[in-house]
Every structure is written in structure tokens, then in C-alpha cells.
Amino acid sequence: MEAIEAVSIRLGGVTQRWRFDRMATVCHPESGRITAAFAGVAKHYAVAVDVCPPRRGNRKGVVEKSNHAAAQRWWRTVTDDTTIEQAQASLDRLCVKLDGRRRRRDGQATTVGALADAEPLRSLPTGSYPAELTEHRIVTPQALVSWRGNQYSVPPGWPGHGDRHPPPGL
Structure with a gap:
């Protein structure tokens, strides 16, 4: 999309x-x-x-x-x-x-x-299609997740885990 x-x-x-x-x-x-x-x-x-x-x-x-x-x-x-x-x-x-x-x-x-x-083009809708992206990522020891060239911080306790496997106790 x-x-x-x-x-x-x-x-x-x-x-x-x-x-x-x-x-x-x-x-x-x-x-x-x-x-x-x-x-x-x-x-x-x-x-x-x-x-x-x-x-x-x-x-x-x-x-x-x-x-x-x-x-x-x-x-x-x-x-x-x-x-x-x-x-x-x-x-x-x-x-x-x-x-x-x-x-x-x-x-x-x-x-x-x-x-x-x-065959002229018709105008685009006013907003983008509302899509939700899901990708499996592993959290680094610095509590960062890389995605599309950027790094995003996550709460403490997540290093080594993926987005579908939270750390024990969370």
C-alpha cells in the first residue's frame, strides 16, 4: 500500500x-x-x-x-x-x-x-489509507529497536526480546 x-x-x-x-x-x-x-x-x-x-x-x-x-x-x-x-x-x-x-x-x-x-487522473482521497504495520524486531541491550534506518527506545526490561514476546513479568 x-x-x-x-x-x-x-x-x-x-x-x-x-x-x-x-x-x-x-x-x-x-x-x-x-x-x-x-x-x-x-x-x-x-x-x-x-x-x-x-x-x-x-x-x-x-x-x-x-x-x-x-x-x-x-x-x-x-x-x-x-x-x-x-x-x-x-x-x-x-x-x-x-x-x-x-x-x-x-x-x-x-x-x-x-x-x-x-484519461485524466482523479484526485486522491484527503488522507492516506489507514494501515497498521507490524514487524518483528529484537530489542538491543541499549533498549533500542531499529526500524527503517532509525532507532527507537523502548521501556526497560525488553533487551533481547521481540515485540511479540515481552519479558517475563510484563
Whole structure:
């Protein structure tokens, strides 16, 4: 959800429909029915969810090939000393280049950018989706817990324990 939120904010809105592979975080893979947890997400963003049909390589393959281009062709050009901002700017330039390529849709020549312009984004909800994150962490001897590059203090008596296993007597 965090990634969907970040992309939606960066794009400045949401589409009317989202398409997903048959991943367990979105649907029950065997039936393709949306999970109750993800139905709440879709309702929050007011989007319809389309799940790729099983064994339909032409639908899934197009998305996979786009991901392959980004992962294999572009990512390999990013050097070790590139900052996140520089990498994002480089990826943005690639996307603009790819969006300008001519394609045929319904017999007419068009570009991805033109198709995107024809389907404007709807505004984002006023607040983020209310999600609760849970991660198992071990408390250090200094009563600190590391999470996403930061360290947070916890009450005394917790060193060596995880968040699901409180010390005896607490």
C-alpha cells in the first residue's frame, strides 16, 4: 500500500481502474476474488480492481515485459554512487522517452502519453489509507529497536526480546 500511495502522490491522482496479477495480497489466487483487506483499499481510493485472468500470457506478458525493461535494461545502467534523486531523474527521462514511442491502438497511431492525457487522473482521497504495520524486531541491550534506518527506545526490561514476546513479568 505504501508503494501505491507513493506512486499515486507522485502522479498527482488515481486512475479509475487498477490491474493486478493474481497475487495473494490483492486476491485469492485460485479464485481471483479480491481479499477483504484489499477491498478496503480499493474502496478508500474509489477504484475498481481488475485481476488478470489465469493462464493469459498476452495480458500478463505485456506488463512483465515492461518491468523487465526497467529491471534489466535501465537498472543495470545505474552506478553505485548514484543518489536516489539522480536515479529517479534518470528513470523519469526513460519513461518520457518510452511514452513518446508511436503505437497503434484501434487502428490509429498514438503514443502512451497521448493515451494518458485522454484519461485524466482523479484526485486522491484527503488522507492516506489507514494501515497498521507490524514487524518483528529484537530489542538491543541499549533498549533500542531499529526500524527503517532509525532507532527507537523502548521501556526497560525488553533487551533481547521481540515485540511479540515481552519479558517475563510484563
